[in-house]
Amino acid sequence: MSDPHIGFVIAAYSIAAAVIAGMVGSVTIDYRRLSAHLDEATRALEAARRGTKDQER
Amino acid sequence: MWNLANPTVFVELTRRTSPWLAAATAALFAVGLYLSFAAPPDYQQGETAKIMYLHVPAAWLSTFIYGVMAVAALGTLVWRHPLADAAQKAAAPLGAGFTFICLATGSLWGKPMWGTYWVWDARLTSVLVLFLLYLGLIALWRAIDDPGRAARAASILTLVGCVNLPIIKFSVDWWNTLHQPASVFRLGGPAIAPSLLWPLIVMSLAFTFLFLTLHLMAIRNEILRRRIARVTMLAVAEGDRLAPALSAEGA
Numbered sequence: 001m002s003d004p005h006i007g008f009v010i011a012a013y014s015i016a017a018a019v020i021a022g023m024v025g026s027v028t029i030d031y032r033r034l035s036a037h038l039d040e041a042t043r044a045l046e047a048a049r050r051g052t053k054d055q056e057r
Numbered sequence: 058m059w060n061l062a063n064p065t066v067f068v069e070l071t072r073r074t075s076p077w078l079a080a081a082t083a084a085l086f087a088v089g090l091y092l093s094f095a096a097p098p099d100y101q102q103g104e105t106a107k108i109m110y111l112h113v114p115a116a117w118l119s120t121f122i123y124g125v126m127a128v129a130a131l132g133t134l135v136w137r138h139p140l141a142d143a144a145q146k147a148a149a150p151l152g153a154g155f156t157f158i159c160l161a162t163g164s165l166w167g168k169p170m171w172g173t174y175w176v177w178d179a180r181l182t183s184v185l186v187l188f189l190l191y192l193g194l195i196a197l198w199r200a201i202d203d204p205g206r207a208a209r210a211a212s213i214l215t216l217v218g219c220v221n222l223p224i225i226k227f228s229v230d231w232w233n234t235l236h237q238p239a240s241v242f243r244l245g246g247p248a249i250a251p252s253l254l255w256p257l258i259v260m261s262l263a264f265t266f267l268f269l270t271l272h273l274m275a276i277r278n279e280i281l282r283r284r285i286a287r288v289t290m291l292a293v294a295e296g297d298r299l300a301p302a303l304s305a306e307g308a
Contacts, residue, residue: 003104005169012108012162016115019161020267023154027274034281041288048295 062139064280071277078270085263092256099253108166110256114264115158119187120222122152122268126194127219130212140276142208143283145215146198147275151268153191160188171235179228180236183221190218204283 003009089110099106126148132141163181164174175181194211201207229238240248247254 003098005103005105008165008169009104009107012111012165015161015165016111016158019154019158023151023271026150027271027278030278031274031281034278034285038281038285038288041285041292045288045292045295048292052295052298 064140064283067140068277068280071273075270075274075277078266078273082263082266082270085259085266089256089260089263092259096253096256102170105166105169106253108162109253110260112159112162112166113257114261115155115162116184117261118264118268119152119156119159119184120225121265122148122155123187123190123215123218123222125272126152126215127222130215133208133212134216140280142204142212143276143279144272145208145211147279148272149191149194149198151271151275153188153195155264155268156184156188156191160184176235178234178236179232180225180234183225183228186221187218187225190214190221194218 093107093110096107096110098104126145129141129145129148132138133145160181163184167176168174194214197211197214198207201210228234229236249257
């Protein structure tokens with residue numbers, strides 16, 4: 001690896017790794033955030049339904 | 058196919074398949090990277106030819122993903138498939154990511170080989186237009202609040218943008234460009250030596266599996282986003298039903 005242009009190869013692999021890591025990270029973080037948000041929204045709905053049933057009784 | 062239109066079935070399928078797809082992607086990348094670095098240097102380009110193992114798969118995916126989006130756009134406008142717009146929306150950021158890799162690695166290859174990072178060559182310019190189309194589609198989805206209208210507008214723009222795909226593919230034949238013509242998918246077989254071709258094939262498979270994995274996961278995220286919107290609306294509706302009773306009680 002004594003090629004005079006090895007810096008360009010390293011830069012290309014680094015950029016590709018960073019972009020791929022960014023795509024994997026954003027999809028994974030988005031999933032965790034959405035799952036937590038969905039659990040929260042489901043709990044709010046159940047609480048609202050319980051409140052309505054109590055009121056009807 | 059229509060069974061997968063059921064979001065619950067799709068989410069369950071993604072939950073079961075994504076770990077296997079992720080493992081296959083990691084294995085393909087491990088083999089592909091090993092073969093890439095073990096491959097002999099090109100007799101003219103030296104080690105710089107190793108950039109090809111990133112550039113070519115990213116270039117292939119940049120147009121493939123747009124093709125997937127075009128089919129999904131037809132699914133939205135013509136067949137009204139319930140998950141078509143989710144598939145289209147989920148693919149756009151991935152397409153932009155792979156197109157960026159294609160442009161950046163091509164530019165880093167161009168400097169030592171052509172003496173410049175960029176030329177307004179037909180192939181390079183048409184791929185830049187593709188990148189801008191991806192960014193435009195992402196912006197369009199964010200700009201329109203109504204998901205149905207956003208999906209229709211994005212589908213129309215996606216189908217109009219399809220005109221760019223044959224331009225990208227045939228630009229090297231139609232115009233006198235600095236970019237080399239096709240050397241893998243061409244009449245008469247690949248023009249690359251097998252020792253350089255195999256790493257390219259494995260890396261292309263690795264990139265394709267990466268896209269499949271991320272696309273499935275991103276579609277699942279879109280389904281979750283819709284569920285959150287629906288559950289929140291139901292909770293608000295229940296709250297509205299409760300509100301008059303509570304205010305009467307208070308009075």
